[in-house]
Amino acid sequence: MVHLLGAEGLSITYGTRTVLEDLTLGVDQGDRIGVVGRNGDGKSTLMRLLARRGEPDAGRVTWRGGVSVGFLDQQDVLDHTQTLRATVLGDAADHEWASDSRKRDIVDGLLGGLGWESAIGSLSGGQRRRVALAQLLMQDHDVIMLDEPTNHLDVEGVAWLAHHMKTRWKHGEGAFLVVTHDRWFLDEVCTLTWEVHDATVDSFDGGYAAYTLARAERDRSAAAAEQKRQQLVKKELAWLRRGAPARTSKPKFRIDAANALINDVPEPRDQVSLKRMATARLGKDVLDVESVTHSAAKTGPPLFEDITLRLGPGERVGLVGVNGAGKSTLLRLLDGQVEPDAGRVKRGKTVKTAVLTQDVTELMQHQHRRVLEVMTEHKSTFNVGGKEFSGSQLLETLGFSKSRQWTPVGDLSGGERRRLQLLKLLTGEPNVLMLDEPTNDLDTDTLAAMEDLLDGWPGTLIVVSHDRYLLERVTDHQVALLGDAKLRALPGGVEQYLRIRSGKEEAPAVDGRTYRGQSSTTAAQTPQRTAARSAAQPPPQDTGADNSTAGPSEGEKRQARKVMRRVERQMEKFSLRRAELHELMADSSHAAEVERLTELQEELSSVEEELAEAEEAWLEASEVAES
Structure with missing residues (x-):
């Protein structure tokens, strides 16, 4: 070379x-x-x-x-x-x-x-x-x-x-x-x-x-070394608690050894932990774009012409398209910021939207205010995963150190502004989240954390992005704006869009003007989410008659609700026992008892399996009860 x-x-x-x-x-x-x-x-x-x-x-x-x-x-x-x-x-x-x-x-x-x-x-x-x-x-x-x-x-x-x-x-x-x-x-x-x-x-x-993969292996090795160090620290501290005061050279030697171990803690990396905020309840009706026609300029050609898009609860849609085709405009229509020239956008009664814009406009008016002041502008405590966090604690989980929290917003880097913008949106507890080019200015670690958050997002999600890695991971299906004022489903995902744009494939027809999950094949879904949805579907009932279009009866729904209540009680018991086992395993009195730890680990694995089975049963029953 x-x-x-x-x-x-x-x-x-x-x-x-x-x-x-x-x-x-x-x-x-x-x-x-x-x-x-x-x-x-x-x-x-x-x-x-x-x-x-x-x-x-x-x-x-x-x-x-x-x-x-x-x-x-x-x-x-x-x-x-x-x-x-x-x-x-x-x-x-x-x-x-x-x-x-x-x-x-x-x-x-x-x-x-x-x-x-x-x-x-x-x-x-x-x-x-x-x-x-x-x-x-x-x-x-x-x-x-x-x-x-x-x-x-x-x-x-x-x-x-x-x-x-x-x-x-x-x-x-x-x-x-x-x-x-x-x-x-x-x-x-x-x-x-x-x-x-x-x-x-x-x-x-x-x-x-x-x-x-290589970094994960490096971190695993570092974690193993840290675990060994922690065990040595425990042994040394236990000796100090039992030992005599430092009157001889031997105790002083042991005290120095313990202090060296305690001080030998590697500096933590600036970790980002995006956690799921509480989310407002979302009803069955979310957002329906019905026969909408709209132009960016009243005298110009239409961006959309007679398009229909129906979004249900939990829908996860990726939107791709050529520059200027109207992707950001479509998000503004869904958010109610602009009104269509013709047609209508119907919003569910419980819908609460939030839009992550490309240009961080939400923070422009706060350029001279400090990060913590912006964070606590409307409230001082936040519910995250069932726990209460102060504004300062929440900012720390997102990589803002205490000193950085007093930095004026105007002095933040592009990535830091993006993180603050996302956090501000989530603390509003939306149930419909729209992301317009969310990867701009974010590093790969923050992107991975954001994707992990979106994987567990319980609401409806619409993502506009050129990052196909993000689209293929967090959305179930994609739709395209090809510059002809029409909206088309992409069963083949981003790869199909590229084939269409390169002329290797014809654009799909506008079929029925409905773009829900059923308009895409499972090829556009992630294997994990496809498997999860398959597990949640109740098995078909063979009644000997053609009931392909009939839903469950009222009696079946009542029975399903009973099952849900029973399973919820079981899940609560399993969750409490799991928490108890974690506390027992963390108890220093058991740290050196290998057999006891093994028993606790086996019971924990059993409880987690039973909890997973209960959750699956609850999902199956909820599908019947809410259909």
């Missing part, structure tokens, strides 16, 4: 915080590196230093002679007075780039629909981002560094960029580094992952999935 560039003894400090310390690493020919880590841990700083866009406090960055490095900054650095042609092509004539298939592909993939003579200043932020990316990719570089290139790209644009980066060089040639929160992109393109954390960098072979 030919070495292209590297860093030796690299250190940099901002204020009192050391971002990178004594770091040595290198980039070789053929490397395809994904850079991941928490917001603020130094991913962009590392890339800027390697690209010689900044100077370290100590150490040096070396480039091999003749190496050309291209860098895409997160910031808008384009000259707004220039035209798109001058920015991307410079002085090159049309025949010079049009005769190069790679450059034609870049123009088609990133600049379709934009006029060559358009002024850069007249373009939207997302369009300028595409222009900056196209400008970089048009040039020949040995190393390309991309800082959040997938921001402002739709699903189709992300898929194009992944294919371009995979095929740009021959195998073993060139190199690139990418900082992105798009897990699908990392898995699709990268063969090496750098995790930036605690002022250092750990390297893992493979893309995001391989990195996640």
Whole structure:
């Protein structure tokens, strides 16, 4: 492998915080590196230093002679007075780039629909981002560094960029580094992952999935070592409680050993724990968009023409579509922020919506207020998982330290603002949650925490996102806006949408104008959620007659409600016993009794199995009682 560039003894400090310390690493020919880590841990700083866009406090960055490095900054650095042609092509004539298939592909993939003579200043932020990316990719570089290139790209644009980066060089040639929160992109393109954390960098072979598995194994090993340390601490403290006062060198030696163990606690990472808030009860009627026609401008073409969308309780829908097709507008219609030109949006009586917008507008009016003041603006305590939390405690679970809670909102990073915005929404106890590009500015750890939260979300969920990893995990089915003012179900999910957009498949017909879960096949569902729903369905009753359209009788419903009440009592008993067993196992008096711990663990496993069976029985009965 030919070495292209590297860093030796690299250190940099901002204020009192050391971002990178004594770091040595290198980039070789053929490397395809994904850079991941928490917001603020130094991913962009590392890339800027390697690209010689900044100077370290100590150490040096070396480039091999003749190496050309291209860098895409997160910031808008384009000259707004220039035209798109001058920015991307410079002085090159049309025949010079049009005769190069790679450059034609870049123009088609990133600049379709934009006029060559358009002024850069007249373009939207997302369009300028595409222009900056196209400008970089048009040039020949040995190393390309991309800082959040997938921001402002739709699903189709992300898929194009992944294919371009995979095929740009021959195998073993060139190199690139990418900082992105798009897990699908990392898995699709990268063969090496750098995790930036605690002022250092750990390297893992493979893309995001391989990195996640390797990190889990590393954390498991660390947890095992910590458990051993805790056992030693308990033994030493027990000896101190039994031993004589420190009058001889031997007791003093044991006291020093215990203190060393107690002090040898690794610094905790800035963990994010998104927990489920209390959710308002949701009735059977949620949101029905009926024969809606709507235009963004009264004189312009309609964004939607005679569309119908019916959302039921617990519905989980992913919305994809081309830029400008009306995805965000559809969310505003569902939220009641705008009224349709024709048709109606019917809302259930118990519906309480919340929208996570793209541009964090909810926090704009609080720029000079402190985080804790914003959090406790309407109430000071919050119900989370049946427990009461103060505003400060809740902020800590979301990664805001006590000192950070007194930071003005205007001084927060993009990721921190996004976390605060999401937390503010959830404390309002909505039962219909709409997320408009929720992955913007969030790191992969926070995304994983958010997905874990959404997995257990009991209400109705609508997600607009270009992050197919997120869509395929947290939604059961997807619908598409293809720019023709119609809404179509996607039984094949995001992959089908990409085939339609590339012309490899015809767009599905608008079938019955109903887009509930039944309009999608199980191919678009996650295996876990499909299995859970199958388990919850009651078996069909064979009565010898055709009752395919008939529901359960009133007698069957009454019996189901009795079963639910009986099972609820059982579940309460099992839950109480499970809590008792956890307390017994945590009791230090049993810590050294291996046989006793084994017995308690076996009973705990049995209780959890019985609780799971009871929950399944309750779900089956509830399906009958509420049908």
